[in-house]
Amino acid sequence: MLCRKAEEALENAYCPYSKYRVGAAVMTGSGKVYTGCNIENSSYGASNCGERTAVFNAVSSGERNLTAIAVFTDIGNPPPFPCGICRQVLSEFCGGDTPVIVFDGEKSVYNLTLEELLPYSFELKSES
DSSP, X not given: OHHHHHHHHHTTOBOTTTOOOOEEEEEETTSOEEEEEOBOOSSGGGOBOHHHHHHHHHHHTTXXXXXXXXXXXXXXXXXXXXXXHHHHHHHXXXXXXXXXXXXXXXXXXXXXXXXXXXXXXXXXXXXX
């Protein structure tokens, strides 16, 4: 189901510059699924990746515990591995053992964990 939701999210991608469409879906501890797609801007720095869009969608809906993520592109190469910024954002709301499923239009599938993608994430301890 999570992979299907990522594929559906891809249809909303706005990427007139790179033409590289990405859809993502995150599963939460409550069982809800939130989706996102990449949204580009002519000033590339103002663009947002599909993974972060999905995470921000979940967090803005009150979810803080993400238990899995699927990332999809309909282009075969390169596979849509999350960028460094997305990996760090995921680490804020996911454990290291969180499954990350990366798949593409050529039927390549990569089943990884967040820790495999980001073995030494930055973590600033908050003072409560």
